[in-house]
Amino acid sequence: MTNLRTLYHPAMYDPAPVPSYWEATAPGDDPSWRPLEGDDSCDVAIIGGGYTGLSTALHLARDHGIDARVLEAGDRIGWGASGRNGGFCCMPATKLTVAQMTRRFGLDETKRFFASQIEGVEFTRALIADNDIDCDPCGDGIYEVAHRPRAFGELKEYGETLERLFGIESTLYSPDEFREIGHDSTEQHGALKVSPSFALHPMKFVHGLARTAAKAGATLHPGSLVTRWLKEGDGHILTTARGTLRAKRIVVAANGFLRERMHRDFDGRVLPVISNIVTTRPLTATELAAQSWKTDCPLVNTRQLLFYYRMLPDNRLMLGARGDLTGSPADGDRMRAWMTRRVGEVFPAWRDVEIDHFWRGFVCISQRLAPSVGQLPDDSSVFYGFGYHANGVNTAPWTGMQVAAMIAGKTSEADLPAVIRGLPTRFPFAGLRLKYLAAAYRWYAFKDD
Numbered sequence: 001m002t003n004l005r006t007l008y009h010p011a012m013y014d015p016a017p018v019p020s021y022w023e024a025t026a027p028g029d030d031p032s033w034r035p036l037e038g039d040d041s042c043d044v045a046i047i048g049g050g051y052t053g054l055s056t057a058l059h060l061a062r063d064h065g066i067d068a069r070v071l072e073a074g075d076r077i078g079w080g081a082s083g084r085n086g087g088f089c090c091m092p093a094t095k096l097t098v099a100q101m102t103r104r105f106g107l108d109e110t111k112r113f114f115a116s117q118i119e120g121v122e123f124t125r126a127l128i129a130d131n132d133i134d135c136d137p138c139g140d141g142i143y144e145v146a147h148r149p150r151a152f153g154e155l156k157e158y159g160e161t162l163e164r165l166f167g168i169e170s171t172l173y174s175p176d177e178f179r180e181i182g183h184d185s186t187e188q189h190g191a192l193k194v195s196p197s198f199a200l201h202p203m204k205f206v207h208g209l210a211r212t213a214a215k216a217g218a219t220l221h222p223g224s225l226v227t228r229w230l231k232e233g234d235g236h237i238l239t240t241a242r243g244t245l246r247a248k249r250i251v252v253a254a255n256g257f258l259r260e261r262m263h264r265d266f267d268g269r270v271l272p273v274i275s276n277i278v279t280t281r282p283l284t285a286t287e288l289a290a291q292s293w294k295t296d297c298p299l300v301n302t303r304q305l306l307f308y309y310r311m312l313p314d315n316r317l318m319l320g321a322r323g324d325l326t327g328s329p330a331d332g333d334r335m336r337a338w339m340t341r342r343v344g345e346v347f348p349a350w351r352d353v354e355i356d357h358f359w360r361g362f363v364c365i366s367q368r369l370a371p372s373v374g375q376l377p378d379d380s381s382v383f384y385g386f387g388y389h390a391n392g393v394n395t396a397p398w399t400g401m402q403v404a405a406m407i408a409g410k411t412s413e414a415d416l417p418a419v420i421r422g423l424p425t426r427f428p429f430a431g432l433r434l435k436y437l438a439a440a441y442r443w444y445a446f447k448d449d
């Protein structure tokens with residue numbers, strides 16, 4: 001029995017592999033990765049086997065010679081958001097505008113944050129190259145596509161700000177220019193290309209990361225939900241269904257799949273938000289031409305309730321959108337139907353194209369509207385990294401490397417950019433989080449029209 005609490009329908013936490021396109025096209029787990037059994041001990045126990053946890057384990061084992069174990073609730077390593085996302089390796093991992101961030105943290109710290117975000121994209125790219133991870137990287141930037149004419153001016157201003165303040169390369173394309181290199185659509189009114197950014201196969205990437213971490217000496221345990229966490233002296237005892245693990249230090253890398261009442265310091269600090277993805281069957285050359293589709297770069301539109309989309313290497317359209325407020329299978333069916341209809345509205349030539357896959361998962365939002373990385377103030381043996389605001393592909397592997405360096409005593413929380421340093425504040429009346437989200441959705445839908 002466990003007294004862990006979750007915000008959404010139990011279906012969202014079912015540990016079985018999700019029926020995603022990524023799952024259907026990635027290699028299986030290594031048979032040596034087994035659930036934790038019996039009593040064992042280690043130096044660092046990591047809760048969560050996604051990009052954050054695996055990168056922490058890899059860097060602890062390889063760069064610092066520290067014994068690390070990863071406990072993953074899902075039946076498969078990378079079962080959480082890391083194996084289900086859109087594969088966009090882009091930036092920034094924040095919902096703050098540049099002006100808001102500058103007001104709150106000052107221009108120098110805002111610049112440090114953006115520099116760390118660029119570093120994150122290059123860090124993920126280097127992890128792939130240096131460890132021969134076969135994960136289909138593609139594209140040389142991300143396109144932000146104006147969904148209505150007046151958004152084009154806003155994109156122009158945004159691109160100028162990125163270049164002027166942070167030296168981030170951006171190129172603006174009129175609707176006609178973008179039709180020649182990108183695509184046509186009822187919601188295409190010009191686009192801004194931002195680099196560095198690219199796309200990858202997220203499940204192949206998470207498994208490549210897992211294999212690399214295991215090769216470096218880390219131990220991986222899928223099927224090992226931590227149901228209880230006790231402090232004993234200076235150490236910790238984590239309990240799973242079939243075992244217990246004693247550890248000197250703990251890393252919380254559970255992101256949007258964090259269960260509450262596992263450790264009170266983390267309760268009420270995150271808001272998991274459902275993101276959904278559909279993929280079509282492979283499109284023919286004639287069908288691609290009907291929407292003037294040319295690009296292998298990832299794309300997002302300028303809606304607050306945005307669409308993120310890309311053409312996969314086998315010519316399937318992948319399109320993602322934020323979701324419902326329950327996570328129930330019935331609401332999942334409604335989301336799938338709505339997204340199928342929206343594919344046809346945004347790309348009319350593909351109105352009748354079959355949808356082959358639909359799946360969903362949690363992105364992780366916090367009150368600070370930016371990631372949170374650090375060490376608990378009242379227990380220096382507990383570390384964490386979470387809250388990437390749907391930009392974990394570039395931020396989470398980099399965060400894992402930072403957390404490993406902190407554990408090894410090479411850096412400290414104070415060295416991180418102020419924007420991401422320390423815990424976010426708790427949501428006031430945290431039990432009302434989904435009500436706040438419902439209100440935000442209504443406001444965003446109003447602004448998007």
Ligand SMILES: Cc1cc2nc3c(=O)[nH]c(=O)nc-3n(C[C@H](O)[C@H](O)[C@H](O)COP(=O)(O)OP(=O)(O)OC[C@H]3O[C@@H](n4cnc5c(N)ncnc54)[C@H](O)[C@@H]3O)c2cc1C
Nearest residue numbers: 048050051052073080081082085086088226361391392393
């Ligand atoms: C549909 C979708 C689309 C997205 N698209 C993008 C995108 O295109 N680009 C991008 O950058 N980001 C995207 N994201 C976000 C991105 O996937 C995440 O930011 C990133 O994967 C976070 O990595 P993580 O390791 O911190 O968390 P996760 O990968 O979620 O891993 C956390 C793990 O912790 C485990 N866990 C939780 N509690 C326990 C416990 N008690 N015991 C043991 N294990 C536990 C969970 O099972 C989970 O696997 C998307 C997310 C979703 C859901």
